[in-house]
Amino acid sequence: MSYQTEYDRSMNDPEGFWRKQAEALEWFRFPQHILTRDGDGNGHWFADGEMNTAYMALDHHVKHGRGDQLALIYDSPVTNTKARYTYAELTDVVARTAGMLAGLGVVKGDRVIIYMPMIPEAVIAMLAVARLGAIHSVVFGGFAAPELALRIDDAKPKVILSASCGIEVKRVVEYKPLLDRAIELAAHKPRSCVIYQRPQAIAPLLAGRDHEWTSLLAQAKPVGCTPVQGSDPLYILYTSGTTGKPKGVVRENGGHAVALKYSMKAIYNVDPGDVYWASSDVGWVVGHSYIVYGPLLHGCTTVVYEGKPIMTPDAGALWRVCAEYGVKALFTAPTAFRAVKKEDPQALLMKQYDLSKLQIIFSAGERLDAPTGAWLADNSGKPVVDHWWQTETGWAITANLQGVEPMPIKPGSSTMPVPGFNVQILDENGHPVPRGTQGFIALKLPLPPACLNRVWGDDNKFRDTYLSFLPGYYASGDGGYIDDDGYVFVMGRVDDVINVAGHRLSTGEIEEVVATHPAVAECAVIARDDELKGQVPLGLVVLKSGATISEADLHRELIARVRENIGAITCYKDTVILPRLPKTRSGKTLRKTLYKIVNGQEYVVASTIDDPGVIPEIIDVLRSRKMIA
Numbered sequence: 187m188s189y190q191t192e193y194d195r196s197m198n199d200p201e202g203f204w205r206k207q208a209e210a211l212e213w214f215r216f217p218q219h220i221l222t223r224d225g226d227g228n229g230h231w232f233a234d235g236e237m238n239t240a241y242m243a244l245d246h247h248v249k250h251g252r253g254d255q256l257a258l259i260y261d262s263p264v265t266n267t268k269a270r271y272t273y274a275e276l277t278d279v280v281a282r283t284a285g286m287l288a289g290l291g292v293v294k295g296d297r298v299i300i301y302m303p304m305i306p307e308a309v310i311a312m313l314a315v316a317r318l319g320a321i322h323s324v325v326f327g328g329f330a331a332p333e334l335a336l337r338i339d340d341a342k343p344k345v346i347l348s349a350s351c352g353i354e355v356k357r358v359v360e361y362k363p364l365l366d367r368a369i370e371l372a373a374h375k376p377r378s379c380v381i382y383q384r385p386q387a388i389a390p391l392l393a394g395r396d397h398e399w400t401s402l403l404a405q406a407k408p409v410g411c412t413p414v415q416g417s418d419p420l421y422i423l424y425t426s427g428t429t430g431k432p433k434g435v436v437r438e439n440g441g442h443a444v445a446l447k448y449s450m451k452a453i454y455n456v457d458p459g460d461v462y463w464a465s466s467d468v469g470w471v472v473g474h475s476y477i478v479y480g481p482l483l484h485g486c487t488t489v490v491y492e493g494k495p496i497m498t499p500d501a502g503a504l505w506r507v508c509a510e511y512g513v514k515a516l517f518t519a520p521t522a523f524r525a526v527k528k529e530d531p532q533a534l535l536m537k538q539y540d541l542s543k544l545q546i547i548f549s550a551g552e553r554l555d556a557p558t559g560a561w562l563a564d565n566s567g568k569p570v571v572d573h574w575w576q577t578e579t580g581w582a583i584t585a586n587l588q589g590v591e592p593m594p595i596k597p598g599s600s601t602m603p604v605p606g607f608n609v610q611i612l613d614e615n616g617h618p619v620p621r622g623t624q625g626f627i628a629l630k631l632p633l634p635p636a637c638l639n640r641v642w643g644d645d646n647k648f649r650d651t652y653l654s655f656l657p658g659y660y661a662s663g664d665g666g667y668i669d670d671d672g673y674v675f676v677m678g679r680v681d682d683v684i685n686v687a688g689h690r691l692s693t694g695e696i697e698e699v700v701a702t703h704p705a706v707a708e709c710a711v712i713a714r715d716d717e718l719k720g721q722v723p724l725g726l727v728v729l730k731s732g733a734t735i736s737e738a739d740l741h742r743e744l745i746a747r748v749r750e751n752i753g754a755i756t757c758y759k760d761t762v763i764l765p766r767l768p769k770t771r772s773g774k775t776l777r778k779t780l781y782k783i784v785n786g787q788e789y790v791v792a793s794t795i796d797d798p799g800v801i802p803e804i805i806d807v808l809r810s811r812k813m814i815a
């Protein structure tokens with residue numbers, strides 16, 4: 187079938203199109219209502235279907251003869267450990283883990299926070315929560331205690347599942363002190379915590395609240411799957427926006443299962459039984475969708491990798507895993523490929539491995555820059571496919587649909603809209619712009635299955651953040667254009683979101699931390715282009731009058747504050763003290779102008795600027811610090 191036929195079907199008869207995709211899954215009761223529209227023009231998919239996502243991802247496969255097939259491969263170069271779970275084994279341990287949670291009082295609709303490293307227990311925990319019809323909220327292990335505390339207060343979990351530590355290349359990161367501190371900071375207190383003890387750091391447990399995972403699990407009885415409605419939430423995943431407070435994206439069970447199952451063949455062209463590897467972390471949306479749910483819903487074998495693309499032990503790590511397990515489709519972020527290219531420019535390590543089973547490489551998290559894409563394609567001899575998506579959508583908005591009709595690849599473009607997504611480029615008044623002209627990338631409502639239709643605990647926030655700017659559309663927060671052939675080019679965020687090594691953070695949130703330093707009068711945190719990580723934050727700071735701290739001392743203290751409050755993944759690298767910031771006459775900092783100056787782009791000084799003389803002053807200081815040429 188041609189891409190255009192498939193896409194047109196999804197646009198002309200969305201309900202018929204998605205009803206057909208829903209038939210690929212085993213429901214307890216097939217939905218009668220495919221799409222239920224709400225007052226905003228958005229909707230719930232499969233709202234009255236009865237189902238359980240963990241059942242569809244595990245029990246269903248065991249029932250239909252996949253019990254002995256590998257479901258999950260764990261590969262941890264940082265602990266020198268490997269493990270394998272068949273579908274039958276994974277189903278069994280998930281059922282017992284669900285029993286363990288039920289024993290702690292977790293029932294349908296309760297929230298469970300999962301703050302864990304990349305070990306099989308993290309995946310098991312997610313599926314066990316889903317089995318009970320409860321709602322998980324995974325918090326990336328690289329986040330510091332205050333970030334975890336924010337999420338605890340928002341999600342109000344009954345139970346928190348964690349591990350004693352995560353393992354980074356050069357250090358063991360003890361999670362338990364971070365968890366304890368977060369609970370101390372949070373107003374909401376979970377009833378119980380279950381800690382998976384790893385030998386690299388044994389955590390002390392708090393009597394009455396904390397339980398040791400393995401011994402509690404040993405006493406637990408397996409439980410069955412609790413039926414939920416298609417519109418019941420499967421999970422909440424927090425993501426950064428323009429404000430300091432992360433938003434809880436709510437993912438509903440029905441649409442999520444249908445969209446992910448469809449995507450496995452349509453986008454990734456994998457079949458049940460194939461090995462599929464998304465080298466990410468379960469703390470991010472890529473991990474949710476394509477380490478856990480997508481591959482398992484489709485009957486594939488997924489890989490849980492606890493390591494890095496380089497350093498564990500070298501830049502051949504990605505290729506070693508692909509060769510060892512016969513990975514058919516690999517998916518990771520451009521920053522990982524750039525790191526590999528930097529360490530192994532001739533791809534000598536890649537050539538040591540038999541990559542004959544690897545058919546295709548997918549990239550997302552940020553735009554795949556053309557030189558990296560070309561290096562990867564030339565050296566691997568495989569098609570390299572960029573695809574664009576967001577935590578909010580849960581799956582790709584634009585892609586090159588390998589299982590429908592592979593299209594010619596255009597460097598810098600993530601190809602065409604995925605069926606279900608009506609992608610438009612609009613100006614700030616909501617009018618379509620001509621082909622080739624940049625504008626706001628907007629998605630016409632209703633969004634297809636799996637996309638968010640609410641923000642946890644705040645009905646207005648979804649409307650205010652995403653719908654009110656361009657009525658009738660979801661505003662993606664990204665800017666870009668569509669060329670004459672219909673290819674979409676995503677050029678970057680139009681808001682204050684920064685993308686550091688494929689990790690989405692908010693410059694506003696970093697600013698809030700920098701601004702709390704006693705010597706800082708005001709600051710602007712600007713995303714600065716970085717060859718390896720895509721972007722890194724740069725702190726531009728104005729000192730309080732009378733403050734005498736040196737730039738070097740301030741920088742050291744700010745690094746510590748940012749790490750302690752947000753996490754090391756922020757990669758806060760540079761601080762420059764400025765005499766003043768550029769402001770409009772109404773006192774707003776001209777962040778866009780600063781962004782362009784810092785990144786060597788052409789800029790026009792806004793007519794609303796209070797004092798144009800500030801610009802040459804700033805340029806002089808940035809030049810003297812070698813921040814700009």
Ligand code: COA
Nearest residue numbers: 327328352354359466472519521522525551687688754755
């Ligand atoms: N728990 C605790 N700390 C973590 C962490 C975790 N789960 N993940 C990262 N960190 C820490 C790191 O230890 C590092 O700390 P340091 O400054 O003390 O060394 C810091 O956060 C930055 O980590 P990272 O971005 O991983 O940088 P790196 O220099 O260690 O590695 C890359 C560079 C390119 C190899 C790495 O960024 C990478 O693998 N990126 C791919 C990211 C990815 O897969 N994104 C998926 C989105 S689809």
Ligand code: AMP
Nearest residue numbers: 550551552553573574575576577676690
């Ligand atoms: P996250 O919600 O963490 O997945 O981050 C989503 C953001 O990452 C998007 O809004 C984009 O800014 C960026 N992004 C992700 N994938 C791509 C891509 N393939 N091309 C361009 N930008 C991307």
